[in-house]
Amino acid sequence: MxxxxxxxxxxxxxxxxxxxxxxxxxxxxxxxxxxxxxxxxxxxxxxxxxxxxxxxxxxxxxxxxxxxxxxxxxxxxxxxxxxxxxxxxxxxxxxxxxxxxxxxxxxxxxxxxxxxxxxxxxxxxxxxxxxxxxxxxxxxxxxxxxxxxxxxxxxxWLVANCRIQDHILNNSLDPVHDARMHAMTFYRTPQSLAQKFEGKRNKDNQAFEVENWLLHHGEKLKNRFTLPSYKLMNHLLTTIDISDxxxxxxxxxxxxxxxxxxxxxxxxxxxxxxxxxxxxxxxxxxxxxxxxxxxxxxxxxxxxxxxxxxxxxxxxxxxxxxxxxxxxxxxxxxxxxxxxxxxxxxx
CATH class of the missing domain: 3.40.50.1820 (Alpha/Beta hydrolase fold, catalytic domain)
Known part of the structure; x- marks a missing residue:
């Protein structure tokens, strides 16, 4: 509860x-x-x-x-x-x-x-x-x-990636969707994506499967996560400092x-x-x-x-x-x- x-x-x-x-x-x-x-x-x-x-x-x-x-x-x-x-x-x-x-x-x-x-x-x-x-x-x-x-x-390195995220969140026409697409590229690795997709294309739209995967994750997060929430959480990542x-x-x-x-x-x-x-x-x-x-x-x-x-x-x-x-x-x-x-x- x-x-x-x-x-x-x-x-x-x-x-x-x-x-x-x-x-x-x-x-x-x-x-x-x-x-x-x-x-x-x-x-x-x-x-x-x-x-x-x-x-x-x-x-x-x-x-x-x-x-x-x-x-x-x-x-x-x-x-x-x-x-x-x-x-x-x-x-x-x-x-x-x-x-x-x-x-x-x-x-x-x-x-x-x-x-x-x-x-x-x-x-x-x-x-x-x-x-x-x-x-x-x-x-x-x-x-x-x-x-x-x-x-x-x-x-x-963390601050640099979060700065790009912040730029997307404040300037993109589809901010949560586009920021999530970018984020997925540093949450995984080139080896992980190569193993998962093997350079394959989608039979229906002929796009690379990795492109469809990125679009899917962008859409999925946009439907359940608000822009203010994403901005806050991304910003907090840049403030980690146990030394105060x-x-x-x-x-x-x-x-x-x-x-x-x-x-x-x-x-x-x-x-x-x-x-x-x-x-x-x-x-x-x-x-x-x-x-x-x-x-x-x-x-x-x-x-x-x-x-x-x-x-x-x-x-x-x-x-x-x-x-x-x-x-x-x-x-x-x-x-x-x-x-x-x-x-x-x-x-």
């Missing part, structure tokens, strides 16, 4: 104060009865992470790696992502927000939901970057931090108390594997409880959604741990496990 928190008078990084509507869903066990896992969605994802239409149902569900019969799974929608309304709440000032602001919004929501400790924070792509941001903001919050196919900073402006990323990461499990993709053309390996090597000199796993695939960035078998094998040992982290202070949680809408006023 989709629920909502209204955060009143939230002050973003630019100093603008406004109300934030944050929607979320719980899956599996009640938050008072099991360890809690926070799942952060990718750019076009949402809080529907499991079930028949769940975008990460191969990882999360009954008898899955993240077993909802053993865990409580919580998924927030990044405010403005367009899932079930409020997609235009940042329409006028989306460039005032940083990913750190979204982490702060999540932190306040967790506090008001009386969730004092998480078993894990996990996310892929921008969701993984948000996991880094939240862990840096609240170093003692989670026992396990699992950033997948992402980075704890916005690299020049100091550029001392390693120092910020070293303060995180929980175990860090980095998952990278060897062929990722968006968040480069080399950056993740450098982070692992350098951070391991400062922090002992860190590991890295590499998905081997020709499919590029999207491999974290495609190569489910590899991802499951990396993460299964983490989620088979028997240590339960429960939250004793649950006065705001009703007997049936649902949580009423609450107002959060920033101090």
């Amino acid at each position: 989709l629920q909502e928190i209204k955060i009143e008078n939230f002050k973003n990084s630019a100093g603008t104060v406004q109300d934030i509507h944050l929607s979320y869903q719980f899956f599996g066990k009640k938050p008072t009865d099991a360890p809690i896992i926070l799942v952060n969605h990718a750019l076009t994802g949402n809080s529907l992470v499991t079930g028949s239409k769940g975008w990460w149902k191969d990882l999360i569900g009954k008898n899955r790696c993240i077993d909802i019969d053993r865990f409580c799974v919580l998924a927030f929608n990044i405010p403005g992502n367009g899932f079930k309304g409020h997609e235009d709440q940042f329409f006028e000032n989306y460039k005032e927000f940083r990913l750190r602001d979204i982490a702060e919004i999540q932190a306040q929501a967790l506090e008001k939901l009386n969730i004092l400790k998480l078993f894990a924070i996990i996310g892929g792509s921008i969701g993984g970057a948000l996991a880094w941001e939240l862990a840096a903001l609240k170093p003692e919050l989670a026992e396990n931090i699992i950033p997948i196919a992402c980075d704890y900073k916005s690299t020049d 402006g100091s550029q001392n990323y390693l120092e910020a990461a070293s303060r995180i108390k929980g175990d860090i499990h980095i998952v990278t993709v060897n062929s990722d053309l968006f968040f480069l594997a080399e950056e993740n390996w450098n982070t692992y090597v350098e951070l391991s000199l400062l922090k002992g409880n860190i590991s890295i796993h590499e998905i081997r695939s020709i499919h590029g960035h999207d491999a974290f959604l495609i190569e489910t078998g590899q991802l499951n094998s990396f993460l299964k040992p983490v989620f088979q741990q028997t240590k339960a982290i429960l939250n004793n202070n649950s006065s705001r949680i009703t007997r049936d496990g649902s949580i009423d809408t609450v107002n959060i006023t920033t101090r």
Whole structure:
């Protein structure tokens, strides 16, 4: 069941104060009865992470790696992502927000939901970057931090690609459609497309099958994702910075108390594997409880959604741990496990 928190008078990084509507869903066990896992969605994802239409149902569900019969799974929608309304709440000032602001919004929501400790924070792509941001903001919050196919900073390469996306979104006659077509070329790889299409043409229109595939993805996203949502999410990718402006990323990461499990993709053309390996090597000199796993695939960035078998094998040992982290202070949680809408006023 989709629920909502209204955060009143939230002050973003630019100093603008406004109300934030944050929607979320719980899956599996009640938050008072099991360890809690926070799942952060990718750019076009949402809080529907499991079930028949769940975008990460191969990882999360009954008898899955993240077993909802053993865990409580919580998924927030990044405010403005367009899932079930409020997609235009940042329409006028989306460039005032940083990913750190979204982490702060999540932190306040967790506090008001009386969730004092998480078993894990996990996310892929921008969701993984948000996991880094939240862990840096609240170093003692989670026992396990699992950033997948992402980075704890916005690299020049990432910013360059997002700048092209922003240009398309603000200048194209069919902005969401055209931006998505461009995005698909750096979510995959030349090898992935060659294997999938083999240079074939469509029998009906004689266009290359890869062209039809790009057009299909552009149309598909245009029909379910709004322009304000895409602009916001693309902008947030350019603001990843766990150092909060100091550029001392390693120092910020070293303060995180929980175990860090980095998952990278060897062929990722968006968040480069080399950056993740450098982070692992350098951070391991400062922090002992860190590991890295590499998905081997020709499919590029999207491999974290495609190569489910590899991802499951990396993460299964983490989620088979028997240590339960429960939250004793649950006065705001009703007997049936649902949580009423609450107002959060920033101090």
